[in-house]
Amino acid sequence: MDITSHTHHISQQFNIELDDIKTHLSEMGGLAERQVNDAIMAMIDVDVEKAEQVVRGDHKVNSMEVSIDEECVRILAKRQPAAGDLRLVIAVTKAITDLERIGDEAAKIARQAMALGRDGAAPRGYVEMRHIGEHVSRMLHDSLDAFARLDLDVALKVVQTDRTVDLEYSTAMREMITYMIEDPRSITRVLNIMWSLRALERIGDHARNIAQYVVYLVMGADVRHGSIEEIEEQIQLEQDDSGA
Amino acid sequence: MDITSHTHHISQQFNIELDDIKTHLSEMGGLAERQVNDAIMAMIDVDVEKAEQVVRGDHKVNSMEVSIDEECVRILAKRQPAAGDLRLVIAVTKAITDLERIGDEAAKIARQAMALGRDGAAPRGYVEMRHIGEHVSRMLHDSLDAFARLDLDVALKVVQTDRTVDLEYSTAMREMITYMIEDPRSITRVLNIMWSLRALERIGDHARNIAQYVVYLVMGADVRHGSIEEIEEQIQLEQDDSGA
Numbered sequence: 001m002d003i004t005s006h007t008h009h010i011s012q013q014f015n016i017e018l019d020d021i022k023t024h025l026s027e028m029g030g031l032a033e034r035q036v037n038d039a040i041m042a043m044i045d046v047d048v049e050k051a052e053q054v055v056r057g058d059h060k061v062n063s064m065e066v067s068i069d070e071e072c073v074r075i076l077a078k079r080q081p082a083a084g085d086l087r088l089v090i091a092v093t094k095a096i097t098d099l100e101r102i103g104d105e106a107a108k109i110a111r112q113a114m115a116l117g118r119d120g121a122a123p124r125g126y127v128e129m130r131h132i133g134e135h136v137s138r139m140l141h142d143s144l145d146a147f148a149r150l151d152l153d154v155a156l157k158v159v160q161t162d163r164t165v166d167l168e169y170s171t172a173m174r175e176m177i178t179y180m181i182e183d184p185r186s187i188t189r190v191l192n193i194m195w196s197l198r199a200l201e202r203i204g205d206h207a208r209n210i211a212q213y214v215v216y217l218v219m220g221a222d223v224r225h226g227s228i229e230e231i232e233e234q235i236q237l238e239q240d241d242s243g244a
Numbered sequence: 245m246d247i248t249s250h251t252h253h254i255s256q257q258f259n260i261e262l263d264d265i266k267t268h269l270s271e272m273g274g275l276a277e278r279q280v281n282d283a284i285m286a287m288i289d290v291d292v293e294k295a296e297q298v299v300r301g302d303h304k305v306n307s308m309e310v311s312i313d314e315e316c317v318r319i320l321a322k323r324q325p326a327a328g329d330l331r332l333v334i335a336v337t338k339a340i341t342d343l344e345r346i347g348d349e350a351a352k353i354a355r356q357a358m359a360l361g362r363d364g365a366a367p368r369g370y371v372e373m374r375h376i377g378e379h380v381s382r383m384l385h386d387s388l389d390a391f392a393r394l395d396l397d398v399a400l401k402v403v404q405t406d407r408t409v410d411l412e413y414s415t416a417m418r419e420m421i422t423y424m425i426e427d428p429r430s431i432t433r434v435l436n437i438m439w440s441l442r443a444l445e446r447i448g449d450h451a452r453n454i455a456q457y458v459v460y461l462v463m464g465a466d467v468r469h470g471s472i473e474e475i476e477e478q479i480q481l482e483q484d485d486s487g488a
Contacts, residue, residue, distance in 0.1 A: 073334060080324035090317060090337075097341065177432055184428040188421055 014079050021071050021092050022148065025099075028064040029144035032099045032106070035061060036140060036203060039109035040133040043196055044126055048117035054110035061103030065096045087220060091213040095147060098206040102140065105199040105206075112192040112199075123186045124179050125193035128172035132197060135165050136204045143210040150218050158211035165204040172197055258323050265315050265336050266392065269343075272308040273388035276343045276350070279305060280384060280447060283353035284377040287440055288370055292361035298354035305347030309340045331464060335457040339391060342450040346384065349443040349450075356436040356443075367430050368423045369437035372416035376441060379409050380448045387454040394462050402455035406448050413445040 035054055042051035072093045075081065081089055116122060139158050146154040173194065180190050279298055286295035316337045319325065325333055360366060383402050390398040417438060424434050 073330065076320060076334075077326055077330055082321055086317065086321050090320075093334075093337070094341070097338070177435065180424070180431050181428050184425050184431075187425050187428075187431070191421065 017075055018085060018088060021068060024068045024071065025092050025095060026144065026148055028061065028068060028096060028099050031064065032061055032102045033140055035103055035106035037137055039106040039113065040137065042110055043113040044130055046113065046117050046121050048114055051110040051113035051117065055107050058103050058107040061100055065100040068096050069093060087217055091217045094213050095210050098209045102203050102206045105203050108199045109196045112196045116189060116192050119189055122189040122193045123183065124190060125176055129193060129196060132165060132168050132172065132200050135161060136200045136207065139204055139207040143207040146211055146214045150214060152215065152218055155211040155214040159208055162204050162208040165201060169197060169201040261319055262329060262332060265312060268312045268315065269336050269339060270388065270392055272305065272312060272340060272343050275308065276305055276346045277384055279347055279350040281381055283350040283357065284381065286354055286357040288374055290357065290361050290365050292358055295354040295357035295361065299351050302347050302351040305344055309344040312340050313337060331461055335461045338457050339454050342453045346447050346450045349447045352443045353440045356440045360433060360436050363433055366433040366437045367427065368434060369420055373437060373440060376409060376412050376416065376444050379405060380444045380451065383448055383451040387451040390455055390458045394458060396459065396462055399455040399458040403452055406452040409445060409448040413441060416441055
């Protein structure tokens with residue numbers, strides 16, 4: 001199954017349009033990644049200026065979603081793509097929704113960083129923030145990479161990492177609650193960290209969604225609600241089919 | 245512009261397929277609505293059994309998303325719809341994503357209700373929960389109604405209510421934080437309420453998204469990131485155009 005090369009199309013222009021939406025998705029992904037990384041840094045360094053920059057930058061992610069979405073609708077209307085091409089266009093429309101929401105979560109983290117800049121740094125939670133932040137940032141990067149190269153193995157790795165992040169998130173939340181009980185004066189600031197950790201966990205969920213679209217693209221299977229075991233099983237079947 | 249009647253299609257079967265996805269969307273919406281209302285009741289009545297029922301029921305919402313999504317892809321591939329029909333199919337694929345996430349948020353509220361069933365009811369927050377819950381539940385109902393009847397006025401009302409809910413949510417959060425500081429022993433239980441309020445606020449956001457797809461459907465305009473003023477302006481233009 002070869003989805004990347006579109007040389008079978010009569011219209012060379014159609015190939016260019018399909019390549020374009022993939023390129024624009026990568027650009028939007030790159031922007032969302034920068035927003036997430038800057039938001040994490042703004043939080044850890046209590047850097048209000050950087051945080052404001054992230055909040056101001058969110059509209060760019062939003063407007064990229066609208067313009068790529070329009071491109072996809074135009075292709076559906078004009079080219080009436082079939083099979084692999086149709087799946088590609090649909091996967092792109094789904095992925096940009098997740099990227100737009102990742103942008104929203106980055107802006108939420110930045111707003112919490114601005115609050116902490118005003119009230120003073122939180123007494124705890126930065127180690128967790130940095131640790132989970134690194135995991136989630138890597139997941140997002142890998143999910144975009146998996147989409148660009150239609151790499152099933154990388155996509156699967158992202159889905160697996162999401163389970164780790166969920167566990168780390170739960171542990172961090174319990175620690176934050178314990179700390180708030182011990183020191184009620186810190187509640188407001190620890191809550192800023194908790195909202196930010198929750199936003200990170202959601203970014204991880206969106207990166208996992210993008211990775212699952214890759215599986216859908218490559219295999220034509222809908223695994224959004226499948227367990228990891230099912231995905232692994234499907235990948236095994238795929239490898240068996242290709243007669244490795 | 246008449247999107248509801250599809251009598252211009254040569255294929256009667258195509259009309260049936262378009263009506264089917266609208267019917268299935270309504271059914272999925274009805275299920276999501278019940279999940280949300282049951283989750284709110286489980287929380288307010290500290291009813292663990294009802295909460296467990298909501299958590300168990302979430303997979304039904306998920307599997308409806310998958311099956312409606314497959315129907316939409318099949319229509320795109322087989323019928324290659326144009327103009328209003330294409331917009332309808334795309335709006336349905338977007339709306340089911342929001343409904344699926346509404347189901348997730350309902351399950352989150354139910355899980356918080358289960359935790360409170362274990363630890364004892366929270367000392368505060370039920371008035372806010374009931375109040376914001378009523379607003380959000382109405383928004384969801386109206387957004388689905390607006391979609392079924394392509395009613396711009398109802399869609400606009402949902403978008404406006406979302407601003408009210410956001411304000412009420414912020415006020416409730418500040419009150420919860422104040423209460424936690426006054427009574428640190430209640431922190432864990434008040435946090436259960438806070439996570440639930442946040443889930444309600446997100447359900448409101450998803451209902452607003454669905455209302456905005458209605459505007460997109462009726463007007464062909466992308467207003468997802470537009471301000472209410474812009475939407476009102478567009479509706480005014482639409483009414484002028486129709487030469488009332």
